Amino acid sequence: MEIGIIGLPSVGKTTLFNIVTRNRVKTGGYAAGNAPNLGVATVPDARLTWLSEQFHPKKTTYATVNFVDVAGLVEGATKKDAFSSQFLAALRAVDALVHVVRVFDDPAVPHPNETIDPVRDIHTVDTELILGDMGVVEKRLERLQQDIAKGRNRAEAEKEQALFLRLQTCLEGEQPLRALEFSEQEKHALRGYTFLSLKPLVYAINLGEGQAFDPSMLTGLPTDTVDGVLRVNGNSALAFQGKVEEEIAQLPEEEVADFLEAMGIEEPAAHRLIRTCYYVLDVISFFTVGEDECRAWTTRRGDTAPMAAGRIHSDLERGFIRAESFTYADLRRLGTVAAVKEAGLFRLEGKDHVVEDGEILNIRFNV
Ligand SMILES: Nc1nc2c(ncn2[C@@H]2O[C@H](COP(=O)(O)OP(=O)(O)OP(=O)(O)O)[C@@H](O)[C@H]2O)c(=O)[nH]1
């Protein structure tokens, strides 16, 4: 899984990258033209920590998420120029976007548009993503028109044309493609494209030191909370104090708890960001346990047991026979695997079994 960090220049993108990946990439100093920063974040999971304490494996492996930090987006960036192609290439493959929105004010860090105006900035970046996609849609429509005129693959081309006209109408109405619903067939037709406004989006609102989030900072944008996740403008959001969180990310492990308490921060932004990304990507975690290794894996919600097994190794998907399965919650409640078995909660699941968050699997396979 890969997440792209985007936003206007000097909003704290690299700062957030450092926070979530525990890197120390240089921040400040306008980064346009520099190669993207690539890093890996560990997905915190207290369940795996507990499992590891029970099974005492040689190795404990948390799930990871890759982050890409690109140079600041400037108005007109998605138009055709060298910078834009570099920007797009870095973002094409990501599964979701995190848009860093600046609320912190610091005269030492000039904003490219001079004033602090998060609502304007959100609009600017959203518009750039929409314009970038519009270019792709227009090009494809031209091509389809030519195919239809030449009678090439006519029925197919006309179907795709109808779909792309719908995309065009959406974008011309200044709406992201995320706002549309697609049939399975349409999703398939769009698979080869990498529309930026179709990717799940998280707003990361970068506050000043000691500043608390207040919806009035975003007056004009609808703000609410769904499933305990803040939503702004229909997208998931989280607020964080960039400078403070950067310090937290660089503290030795044993000092973190005290510092958080002193700063009145309940949970580090890195954890909240990863959790929010899981939420928008609609992915879940399952575990494998044993003497050698206890490990967390990530799979899409709704995946069947063989699909989840495929995340471990393609052989396990190909040769899938059955999955031994019980849940973290049952093990935690009952204490031992034997007690879970005794309670009849240790199951053998077949190919159609849909994996749930927190399931502990052992895949029986034969290749
Ligand atoms: N006061 C304050 N400064 C911050 C905060 N977050 C980032 N900065 C500073 O703002 C400057 C720019 O931060 P970066 O993280 O490099 O910003 P960026 O978005 O990556 O910038 P570009 O890559 O150049 O577009 C640095 O000097 C940071 O230390 C914050 O929350 N408060």
Ligand SMILES: [Mg+2]
């Ligand atoms: Mg940067």
